[in-house]
Amino acid sequence: MSQAPKRVPMYIQLKNYILDQMNKGIWKPGDKLPSENELAEQFQVSRITVKNAMADIVKQGLIYRIQGRGSYIADGASEQWITYEQQETGGGSLVAFLMPRLNNLFTANLMAGIEEELSHHGYHLVFRLTHDSQPLENKILKELTGLGVKGIIIYPVEGETFNEEILKLTLNHFPLVIVDRYLRGLDTNSVSSDNYTGAYEATMHLTRLGHTKISFISTAVAGTTSIEDRLHGYERALSDSGLYIDYRLRLSLNAASPVEQIKTYLADNPDVQAIVATNATIGQMAKKAADFLKIRVPEQLSIVCFDNSEQSDLFEVPLTFMNQNEKAMGKESAKLVLSLIQDPTQDRRNVVLPNTLVIRSSTASAAGPASIPASASGIEAQ
Template sequence: MSKSVKRVPLYKQIEQYIFDQMRLHDWKAHHKLPSETELASLFDVSRLTVKNALLNLMDKGLVYRIQGKGSYISDMSGEPVLYEASPADNKEKFIALILPLAKTIRSLHLINGIEEELSKHGYHLLLCKTYNSKEKEKQVLQDVLRLNVAGIIIYPVEGVTYSEDILRLTLNPYPLVIVDRYLRGIETNCVFSANSRGAYEAISHLIQLGHTKVGFVSTESKDTSSIEDRLAGYEQALADFKLPVEHRMRRTQFQLDQVNLMISEGRIDDSVKSEIQSFIKQNPDMTAIFAVNSALGLSVIETASDMGIRVPEDLSVCFFDDYEFSTFSRIAPTCVLQQEHLVGQEAVKLILSFIENPDQERRRVEIPTKLVIRKSTAPMGVHAP
């Protein structure tokens, strides 16, 4: 087990190969990289692994992509290249996808779903990232509008629910679809997961295992509908099973950037760890915890282990979202799966429908989730006294 942890991941090997070629062969700005198929053949890996490597390089500002043409070395100014000029008659066939980051397996599934559905209708994907920054989101929106794209699919920065730019486009009306969440009280085209139902099923699973003291941990919601709905599902499940909603068993002020270190760097932030330790110590009767995302859920499992608390024998843990190779983990997690590929496909169908008929009523499309039961949850009876 220790050897596999130390082995350099395949996508990292691909990144290093590109770095080496830039250094040894003087690949400069706008040099075209080998295709995904060529890289997959060279390293004997799947195209998904290659795509993950290229997206990581894009995230670092070293590579940019033109859908249908390939990936290229960025200029070294550090500014991502959104799009190289194309003939005017092709511009209207581009749909921009704006999302915070593109590192997780969730993001890859979303991108693939969008890309595949667009290609069926002769459209191309323009991928842009905001790096979880409200200012960057505003800038990127302005950039893609100047490019005269046919429409925009946006995964908003967390907490920025009522972005003025998004509202302005919605009121125009402009072909815009929001994914992952919706805007409360505002009529917008949205495609999102059944967050409330997914959390409800996860909490019901824990209660049916005998857990009556279930904790809830999340990043700050700041009016982010996806997080608010998961909290609502948690509370509704407790109410339906006639269990009290105890606010002491909630910890909802975790910072997203700190929590995400578990995914981006494979380590838990010290402040996150300290906060989880405090939460567990303050609730000694708590026998299960539900986390709103995989990064926070994994942080709970690691922190509990460091405290000498066994998962699931002493503490059951489940969370929203799966992660790559989760079934090979020491403790395979019970989690709520989102169908990101389907979310992407439905977002494209919705935006193309709106392009054809901009006068139609805006729609919300809710995609079901699926609870996958693995080894991080167990019946109350197996807990040590």
């Protein structure tokens, strides 16, 4: 049995990054280096880690420090042979995960699945937030490849349709996996849930309860394939149920006061009987807006959302939700990136995982409380 690779200490990774910037001429003799606080924030490490990395380079005479002013590249640094710390301690064990935000149960479970699978195979996770900024996403991708990570899993920023850095990495057969969605026009490896079928089943659940005015509430649709596919699944379910596709029943939220937007929408469209929300946060916002307007859930308004909320079983009305099994999604993305590390030139793969509808108390018959058989295929009752 092969021995699992050992972890490269973070200070060595940081040291190699600094040396790489010097070797490439990005930082030249006389240039002032970023402060310890700036480097610590950039790489999400402690100042002690930064100090250790800098101390090694100071000993080599490649940089010098001026008390109260900072660290600078030594004048003779470009004339010296700058060598990286050898990776025998296991630099190949690092896999990076980029995510727009880490603010809900879905993203937490997704990362947990990735970390669990990587650690099982002796790999270590480097996690970075992109804050839904494509320029920051590109910057981090460049930094991580410079640090020598062996693979990258990326949850793209919302609305992203194309990314030049991802294209470059893909064309160079760098082990990279897109998770949660895919990018149209880019032939990349990806792992996602079956968003189309999930939205189809969520909508069909509502039509079977007798609802005919079913709203679709999401963030901006264009450019985010997971939301686009959910919209198409919703529309197909309406069509298959003999219902007219009414664009008035679609609400695309922006970042400014989304609860207020839903309040206004429901007040202006009192015939809405049910809502398909594209995530748990929107589902909870719809419930809050309904409460404000004294619309009773589920007696007057049924709500289905994608994903669960933390401690949702303690809510007054737990929402019916489409379970994407995000931890399994994380595990599959980790398995795929590890496979690509072993064979970067293998055929591209798009892994699609099934969803399960979990019925709770936020959905009911248009004529009254629902009585739904728990034995229906692909459905769980709670």
